[in-house]
Amino acid sequence: xxxxxxxxxxxxxxxxSASVIDSDLKIISNIIYSQxxxxxxxxxxxxxLASRAHYEKINFVIKESLKKITLDKINLIxxxxxxxxxxxxxIGKIVAxxxxxxxxxxxxxxxxxxxxxxxxxxxxxxxxxxxxxxxISGGHTELSLVLSHKKRKILGNxxxxxxxxxxxxxxxxxxxxxxxxxxxxxxxxxxxxNYIFFKRPYMSENWDFSFSGIKTSVLYYIKDLSKKRIKxxxxxxxxxxxSFQEAVCDTLAxxxxxxxxxxxCDTVGISGGVSxxxxxxxxxxxKLNCNKIKTFFPDKNLSTDNAAMIASAGKNMYFxxxx
Ligand code: KG4
Ligand code: ZN
Numbered sequence: 001x002x003x004x005x006x007x008x009x010x011x012x013x014x015x016x017s018a019s020v021i022d023s024d025l026k027i028i029s030n031i032i033y034s035q036x037x038x039x040x041x042x043x044x045x046x047x048x049l050a051s052r053a054h055y056e057k058i059n060f061v062i063k064e065s066l067k068k069i070t071l072d073k074i075n076l077i078x079x080x081x082x083x084x085x086x087x088x089x090x091i092g093k094i095v096a097x098x099x100x101x102x103x104x105x106x107x108x109x110x111x112x113x114x115x116x117x118x119x120x121x122x123x124x125x126x127x128x129x130x131x132x133x134x135x136i137s138g139g140h141t142e143l144s145l146v147l148s149h150k151k152r153k154i155l156g157n158x159x160x161x162x163x164x165x166x167x168x169x170x171x172x173x174x175x176x177x178x179x180x181x182x183x184x185x186x187x188x189x190x191x192x193x194n195y196i197f198f199k200r201p202y203m204s205e206n207w208d209f210s211f212s213g214i215k216t217s218v219l220y221y222i223k224d225l226s227k228k229r230i231k232x233x234x235x236x237x238x239x240x241x242x243s244f245q246e247a248v249c250d251t252l253a254x255x256x257x258x259x260x261x262x263x264x265c266d267t268v269g270i271s272g273g274v275s276x277x278x279x280x281x282x283x284x285x286x287k288l289n290c291n292k293i294k295t296f297f298p299d300k301n302l303s304t305d306n307a308a309m310i311a312s313a314g315k316n317m318y319f320x321x322x323x
Contacts, residue, residue: 005020006074009077030307071103119298134270148322159209190235200250271297
C-alpha cells in the first residue's frame, strides 16, 4: 500500500495552523501561529480580530507546512468546519476548498471535537475502541463514549462554562495573564491545594458539568476577602489557584470514575487544551490507574489546538472503511 499524505487546516478559534501527516499518522509538519498575544488585553478571543489574523497568516502557515511534502503529493485536504467562530472557520474553509479545486485534491470538513479526539491517536498507537473520551478545552467540556472513528455517543456536557474558560476567568479575577490555564498551573505549584474547599457542583447526579459553579465560589471567596479588607498577597493567590485546580481535578476524576464504573469501560482518553496541565494529568492518571483503568493523553504540544489533529480526523473519516 502506498503512503497517503493529508494536509490539515485549523482556524476555528485563535490558532492558525497547517500540518501534513502521512497515512500511518506520522507528523511531517505541524505549524501553529498562536494569536494569544493579540487577545491577551481582552482576556478572551475577539472574533473580529481572530478572523483578520487568520486571513493574514493562513498562507504563511500552509507554505511552511508544505516544505517537505509539496502540494502535488497531497491526497486529501482536511479542515475544521465546526464548531468555532464563524468568520474564523470561513477562512479555513475557503482556503481548503480553493486549494482542493485548483489542484484536484479531495477536501473534507471535520468537526473540531473529533479533531481533539484524534490527537489521542497521533500520540498513542495502543488506544482501542470503545473508550471513554473527555474533552477539556477553552470552548468545550464533553464526556462521550467513542465507538469508532465515526461514531461517538455523547454522555455529558458542561451546562455553563467550559473548564478552560473557567481557568481563564479565575485568572482574570486574580489579575493574572491570559490564557489563565498555564499561569494557574504554574502558581499552584507554590500554593496549598487544601487551603480552601471550593464547591464541586453536580458531583453525583449526572454526567454534566458546571464549571461556572466552581468559578463563582472562587468569586465569592475573593469578594469576601475584600469585604473583610484582607489583602490578597502572592501566597494567597497561589493558594486560591491550587485550591481551584484541586476542585477541577476532583470533579473530572470523580465523573470519569463514575462513568467507567457504570459503562464497564476500562480505557479513557483525555484531550483538549486543559489536558496540557501536568498536575491534572498526574491526578487523573493516578486515580484511574488505581482502578485498573488505562489512561491516555495526547503529547503535550497536541493538547491545544493544532492542524495535525484535524489532518488525523480527516484521514480517519475519509479513508476508514468502518462506519
Ligand atoms: O483546546 P484549546 O487550545 O482551544 C479550544 O478548543 O478551546 O484550549 C484552550 C484552553 C484555554 O482556556 C487555556 O486556558 C487552557 O486551554 N489551557 C490550560 C493549560 N494550557 C491551556 N488549562 C489548564 N492548564 C494548562 N496548562
Ligand atoms: Zn480546541
